[in-house]
Amino acid sequence: MAHCERAAKPLLQCLQKSYTKGLPGLQVQATRAFQTTAIAREEAQTETKSQPFHKSPDPALVSSPRLERRLLRQGISPIGSRRRRAALETSPNIPFEQLPYQCFQEARNILQADREEKLKDIVTIREKIARLEAVPTEQAGGLQVKNSKLVAMNLHLDHLKVLADVNDPLVKKKFEDGQGDMSKPIYRYLADKKWREYRRKILVQRITQMKVIPDVLPHCDPVVDTKLYFGRTATQPGEFVNSRVSATTPKLDVQLFERGEKLVTIAVVDSDIPNVEKDGFDYRTHYLAVNVPISATSTKVDLSKLSSESQVVLPWMAPTAQKGSPYHRLSVFIMEQKDAKPLNVADIKAKETDRSKTLRTLQARYHLKAIGAHLFRTQWDETMEEVMRENGYSDVDMELRRKRVEPLPYKRRNPSTFR
């Protein structure tokens, strides 16, 4: 974009001059001369210059129904609405950053100057980091001092990288269109901000109000955006899922907002299995997979497609709820493995055959840290019986009933104070 701006600068000045002269014809010519970015369109225009428009209409500009029909017969569908195409036909089609509005251009100059400054700062801090890394540890004042300095400088560097681009309207536009490149820090920053504004709040509210947080894990601060899909429909955190739907293995979309790759453990835990003998509830791990790589750009995790030798420890088990039992909370936890080191799958497979183990045990045993969570619920519904039979559960016909609490015997309320 930079070289085209440089090329367009004299044109812009010419345009501003034409503004001051107040010659509308000249202005139109100047703006026409501007079309430097839309190279493809210009090529199309040169073609149309050789041929009249009605012979070979441009699908981005055609607006009359007759020409549209001709295009459709050729198998080309016109782009956008007819209204938009008609507007584009008459517009000079200037690229956004060269729009001839004085205040806008002044604003852009200020933002550009600021960006240059930020880029200079980035270069200097990079040099600083390189210099500090070159200094031997003893001279830098010890390992701890050196490391803390390096971490602080790297944080500042990341901050500067975001600041350099955060005022760019085109970056904002791209992000709003969902075309942001997640390998760049600015788009990660914007996505994180957007997530924290609403979706994370909802998630945290659900997992705390439904007491997943003290029940399954003592603490969780979600830093990755997790979406859960059964088939193609996304599940909201805490939604009731039909048992037939949840019998299929779900897919996850785990959006990391940091640089680099992480190895995570994914666990799905049901914390509400009723236990009649002890008059309480048990845990059951419905899914467990380790060594799942995620990064900011590769977010999709299909739980059914993970390799059964090297990743899946406990395959998916359909969540169920017996008739009469309260709803079951099935919580999905994304847990980061320490130092992004892979765990030994054979050992874990040999050890973790018991599905009734709690997640706290696993977390403590393998030094995991919860970085993302999701939650859905299941309860008795029409298809539950079938699903339970298919998956070989016992006690399908059993219905749980609450024990009737005998009322206390009537006691005449006549203490001394009433008299």
Added chain:
Amino acid sequence: MRLSPVLASLANVFKIPLSKSTITPTTGTRSFSTTNALLKRKGNAPRGDRRVTLIRYFLWHPLTPRPLRFSRTRFLRHWTIHRAWQLFQAQQRRAHQLELQRQWQAMQGACEELRVGAGDGGKLFRKSMNKKGIFRDLFPIEYGRMQTEAPSREGWNHEWKRMEKK
């Protein structure tokens, strides 16, 4: 025994026993309705919250201008200008802060020089730091007189003299 309604209610208040026919309403339909009779009358029906009515009235009044709507690029241009203005103001604030800091540090450096480098054991410095004779409990000078709606007719009191200290 038929009494006027006022007397009947008074009798009710003072628990004077009356014959039953006077207290119970004569019409049978009224006792079934829970609506207040005053409210039920035409024109007195509840109209909801008055504030909501007013808000609705002014919001949908034809003279109320339509909400400000921008097209995509227009909004982006607006946003660009807004960000640039914020940035510019922040730069100005920072420059001002830095200037103040510079001035303060220059002042402090001068004082330090006076204290250490003057060679009189810091006597000049102590003298200069002495706040005696300086009006110290400051308050805005316009509060030192009676507040008036408008300036006085002559504008300046030429006869004013500073009070003699005893």
